[in-house]
Amino acid sequence: MSAAGLPRGASSGWSRHVLLGSVLLVTAIVIGAPVLAVFVQALSQGLGYALASLAHPDTRAAILLSVTVALVVVPINTLFGIAAAWSIAKFRFPGRKLLLAIVELPFSVSPIVAGISYLFVYGGQGLFGPFLEAHDLKIMFALPGIILATTFVTAPFVARELLPLMQLQGNSDEEVAATLGANGWQTFFRVTLPNIRWGLLYGVVLCNARVLGEFGAVSIVSGNIRGETNTLPLHVELLYHDYNAAGAFAAAAVLTVVALVTLLVKTLLERVSGQAGARRGH
């Protein structure tokens, strides 16, 4: 949008500077300062202390658990996201709108509600509690529960990225492939997947960031067992309340670095996909 398109008053130098200045100020106070504080606090007792607290067995276990959860949840939600976006974008069927709403539900449900509702279903006093107990299947307060809760919270990320992309591209490429005799899988891998690859990667990166950062739902189903069911964000809180601020911020710095890398990858992907889109358009 060019300044010429705006009313005269809005584009005058004075108001533009005030607007820009206040946005920068708010960004610095609300986003910049806390991120900076994480690193300053993490290094407050020296780099050696920060590294030593990351090497502590409980912190190592928390990092390992978070990575394990990401390794399981991200592929699940990637497959789910592709399947959901594919069916919603490319087909017309009864209940399509409903499916769309359900896929997006985790965005609008508070994670803590998600955690508690899993307890109501899989907890000892819950719906399947007696069945699970009789068969000695442990879901809540163990890895499966953490994976379930995280999967729920991060389910929409990939689907949400792919949907508009798939809808925009329509069915014409796939129809051409079909007329040329390609079967379903060939069409998917040779036509659809290359078309959505950047959007897909973008969704996967966002999903991964959220999986590693999820706190609310996991805190309900984790049971807070040190070195066993404490994910990295839970461990940050635990260390903070242990009067170990430097240790807490060192662990928080790991999460922040992941976030910054995510941001970088995201920006690169946007650039690449923008160019790919531009090429396609020509």
Place this chain on the structure above:
Amino acid sequence: MRRLPFVTAAVLFALAAGPAHAEAPGSILNASYDVARELFVAVNEAYGAKYNKETGKTLEIKQSHAGSSKQARSILEGLEADVVTFNQATDIQVLADKGFVAADWTAKFPDNASPFYSLPVFLVRAGNPKGIKDWNDLVRDDVKLVFPNPKTSGNARYTYLAATAYAKEAFGGDEAKANDFVKKFLSNVAVFDTGGRAATTTFVERELGDVLITFETETLGIRKEFGADKFDIVVPSVSLLADFPVAVVDKVADKRGSKEIATDYLNFLYSPEGQTILAEFGNRVRDKAVAEKFAASFQPVRLVTVEEEFGGWPAVNKKYFGSDGLLDQQLAGQ
């Protein structure tokens, strides 16, 4: 395709369920209250060494810490804790009512199954600038208090009841005057946090209020952590005995075959070695010899109990903490 995630998840459960089941009692889980983290790190280390010496085997003692009501809830929902070490008898009673813990759990270990105890005391800023000596100083207009909300915190329930017990005695049983005293006491609170550790942070790091009221063990911990020259501990003339009860979670221990180890672990808390560790962390202990040794750390105080003074927790919960109980009425009048 849409079924795939669920199939994958089901396979994962099966995989994860395997090791959880095969886990011999080479480990036990102690679900404990929030501020006992440092304490049980020390206890577990000592017990682990003792166990190793006696049996030649290693035992991993896992810790889980949160508000003790949240812990009780988690255990009901399936958190497999072999033992609980709480700061509220009511939270173990919840487990007993549902059959997770023996109905006569208070008789399973000595001293009402409470190997150690503490009491609400006052922490003031260095030099006691406001000259705080007893509960009646806390209702002065120039004094601001910090303690957690009795609605959510067991720690604060002891504080509230201790103030009430003082008022009952001070006014010779005049209920109306005692009620006014507690009302004024509550109106002097600067910040109501949800838990004990959060109240500590408010008082120590945000520097709000003149007096922090919390367990003696927490005040000793604060002085150790932030410097003994920064705060003074004031022990009032009378306070309330806060039992820290323990129990074996039979339902879990029977299933995992860990009952013997779990019982031995809790008995260790009563041994001279265990009692010494508890005392080192600022808890008052039962063992006479150990108590004698640490007498210098603990100022003499007259303690009343919830049973004698208020007729037990069920009566207290009904009269004071239930919805529309006395606490609600006193808070509403402000």
